[in-house]
Ligand SMILES: [Fe+2]
């Protein structure tokens with residue numbers, strides 16, 4: 552049941568996601584990894600790719616928050632909360648790495664956030680089975696996207712690679728968790744729509 556208190560709490564979380572620094576309980580995966588001597592164009596490429604990943608994590612925050620607002624089963628709510636905590640760590644790792652590379656975060660993050668929050672809330676409203684199926688498919692697509700980044704990142708940029716690799720492991724874990732909780736396999740057109748949506752976001756966030 553939606554109530555004003557929950558909406559205010561989630562609104563506050565949204566503001567914090569967008570405007571304050573995220574923190575990680577686990578050590579950053581690139582802690583202790585040596586910085587490679589990247590040239591300017593490599594640095595720029597890495598920063599742009601990590602900016603895309605940061606925007607993806609902004610979306611993940613909003614999706615999980617939207618779902619937490621509307622998911623009905625308390626067990627599902629608890630599991631979503633646990634996964635969301637890992638997503639907050641991803642947010643911290645990617646933001647830190649973008650800044651380390653001399654890059655900036657996407658100026659469109661408030662837009663990505665709002666769109667994903669609405670999507671998450673909608674998925675939560677159509678019932679836990681579809682909500683979890685949607686979550687699982689999202690995490691699968693994010694996993695595939697992260698794999699493609701491992702090919703695109705400069706080979707020597709071991710720091711960014713360490714972050715992306717750990718995120719990949721976590722996202723696949725989230726996908727499996729959602730299916731284990733009773734997620735349904737989405738119809739192919741829904742998966743396709745989600746892929747198109749993801750492509751628009753990644754292409755735009757790469758530039759701005
Ligand atoms: Fe993530």
Ligand SMILES: [Fe+2]
Pocket residue numbers: 611634638690721722725
């Ligand atoms: Fe995830």
